[in-house]
Amino acid sequence: MTEKIDIVEMFLRDKLKEKEILRILEVPETHLNLYADKFGGRQILEKRYVVVRPKSASDVAKIFEVVKNFDYSVIPVGGATGALVSGGILPTKNKVVFIDTRSMNKILRFDPDSQTVTVQAGVKIAKLQAFLKVRGYWTPILPGSFRQATIGGAVCTNAISPFSTKYGRATSIVTALQIVFPNGKITEIGNKTSFDNSIMLKDFFLSSEGRLGILTEVTLKVYPFPESRKVAMFGFKNINSAISTIIELRNFGIQPETLMILEKERVIYEALQNVSLNSELNYAIFIFVSYSGSKGFVASLLNHTISLVKKRKGVKLPDKIAKNYWKNLTKGYALPVMRDVSNEELRVANLRYNSVRIGIPLHKLPIFLSYERKIRAKLDMLVYVGTSSYILLPQADSLCVSGCLIDDSSKIAVEQFKTWERKLLQKAKRIGGSLCAATGLGSMYNEFAVTEFGDSLESFNLIKRTLDPWKILK
Ligand SMILES: Cc1cc2nc3c(=O)[nH]c(=O)nc-3n(C[C@H](O)[C@H](O)[C@H](O)COP(=O)(O)OP(=O)(O)OC[C@H]3O[C@@H](n4cnc5c(N)ncnc54)[C@H](O)[C@@H]3O)c2cc1C
Structure with missing residues (x-):
């Protein structure tokens, strides 16, 4: 047939x-x-x-x-x-x-003078990084999915990367776009600098998740590889000491390229391969930093950081733990490696990972984490693997990625996950946060669109109707 x-x-x-x-x-x-x-x-x-x-x-x-x-x-x-x-x-x-x-996988133009590269939107991030590496350059766009994710997908979800602390997200890195609108018009927006006064039209498309047009080309900033890069992890007795250290670091004028706050579960989950458990894990909360630049300058930044950490009674963890964490963060597909549970055991137990991703002001992080613990106490089918928070400086904003392992063949477990997720998203909104702050507000989050956008949804729909009167795009 x-x-x-x-x-x-x-x-x-x-x-x-x-x-x-x-x-x-x-x-x-x-x-x-x-x-x-x-x-x-x-x-x-x-x-x-x-x-x-x-x-x-x-x-x-x-x-x-x-x-x-x-x-x-x-x-x-x-x-x-x-x-x-x-x-x-x-x-x-x-x-x-x-x-x-x-x-659409061609790297079109590399221009070291303007420090930009122009690629077709379907180029995989890993391919672009490899192309740049042999030329002594890199770009700060590096979501955990970079081996498979494309530049187009990453920029139109405004993806977060470990380097966002210093370099920001796509809106700070992308300088120009080529877009095809539903009427077939091919449009170029932007140039080779990060100065763009075209009513910030470029940024509008950078988080549009394919609702207004198809990105076909992207121009983004690239940087020479730093002479030196050093990472470190510090343990603290409580979250408030960790936050005060970060604020002091910022006020001191220190700018890490990566700064994260990790709950203990995340450290166990992502940084302890081949390292024996020891007294450092009596600490409840951890800060991870990475500095890059000239050798001497990086060493002095690290020394300053250590003295600020000591002031708050924090400790520096063995370098091996920090290096393990960095490797997991930047090699792609870190999940789910747990100290006591191998991938094979996870498969047999049918446990899979998923997460909630929420943007909140850094000072609200203690409220968020204690609320999370309170609601999870009633949800016995979630295997919590901790929250890691990407911190943006100098803004002092945090993107919390709270993760769980669940058996997704069990309806009860899936319902528990959804309850947990819904409550966390609602709480985030109440404390001035943003829902699904990385990865976009995809179709799974339709029910939250009104909560997230409020009255601005009407303005967005007006623009969408103008660009897409046939309602072709989702
Ligand atoms: C293991 C893993 C780790 C991850 N880590 C991170 C992370 O660290 N940070 C982060 O932000 N996200 C992360 N994500 C989520 C996701 O991978 C990222 O958002 C990624 O950048 C999406 O890229 P993609 O090419 O796969 O896009 P897709 O998943 O294919 O698409 C994402 C959205 O963009 C739209 N889209 C894609 N291409 C275009 C285009 N050319 N024009 C218009 N619209 C388009 C799609 O319609 C969709 O709405 C992770 C996901 C996984 C599975």
Whole structure:
């Protein structure tokens, strides 16, 4: 029996090459295996869809030209690493054309004078970092998913990276974009500097998660590799001492490239491979820092930090622990490595990881963490693996990533996770925070859109209706 060919697919075949049209969306196996599926995303992803792999902006324009004549939606997808995390790319109906950007994978221009590189949006972050490395450069965009995630996916979710403390997020690193709008118009915004006064139009698209247009090219800042980089981890008896140390560090004028606050569970979970447990773990909360620059300057920054830590009765942990943590943070796919539970044991127990990602002012972190403990006490099927907080300086804002392992084949466990997540998101909003502050407000978080955006949702919808009157994009 010949397989029924979708009408949209027939028209697309007319415009694009045969091999650019597929029926299966490729999602990295690692994510399907490691991530707990809270919303039935795996089943949705197994269905057959029309998947198109354009090679250029003009191919994307041709796709819009076809799709706008039918009752179909278009969903852009990069590395598909957001799928089970935020649900950014999950369709809500069957009539969907996925624009899989991974064939737009060319590095177009490297310009050391302006310290920029221009790439097609489907270039994987790992590929770009490797290209830059042999030229003595790097870029601070490095989410944990960087081996599979694309530059386009990372910038339009405004991804967080360990280097965001100093270099900020995509909005501070990206200088120009090429976008294809649903009417087929190919538009360039920005230039090669971080000065952009075009009513900050670029930033508007940098967190749009594919709702307003498809990014086809991205220009971003690159930096020469530093002469020296040093990491360190410090233990504190309580969260307030850790926060005071950070504020003092900031007021002193010290700017780490990476600064994180970690709960003890996170240290056990991510930094203790091949290190024996010892008295350092009597501490409740940990600060992790990384400094880069000239050798002498980095050494003096570290010495200043140690003296500020001592003032608050903190201790420096053995270097091996800090180095383990750094390796996990920057090598990709750190999860889920636990000291006492091997990956194999996790698989047998059917435990998978998922997290809640919330932006809150640093001073509110103690309230948030104690609330988290209170609500979790009633949820016995969650294996808590701790909260790690990325700190932005000088703003003193924190992005909390609170993680759990759950058996996602158990309805009760999944419901408990959702209850935990919902309560944390509501609490975050009450203390001035932002929901799903990294990875975007994907389709799994639709119910929170009104809470997050309030009245501004109406303005956004107005803009969306103007750019996408056919309602093609999600
Ligand atoms: C193991 C793991 C670790 C992670 N670590 C981090 C982390 O450290 N920091 C972080 O912020 N996130 C993290 N994430 C979440 C996610 O990987 C990131 O948001 C990532 O940057 C998404 O890139 P992607 O190419 O996979 O995008 P996708 O998942 O394919 O897409 C994400 C969203 O962007 C849209 N989109 C993709 N490409 C385009 C385009 N060219 N034009 C318009 N819209 C587009 C999609 O429609 C979707 O809404 C992690 C995920 C995993 C699985």
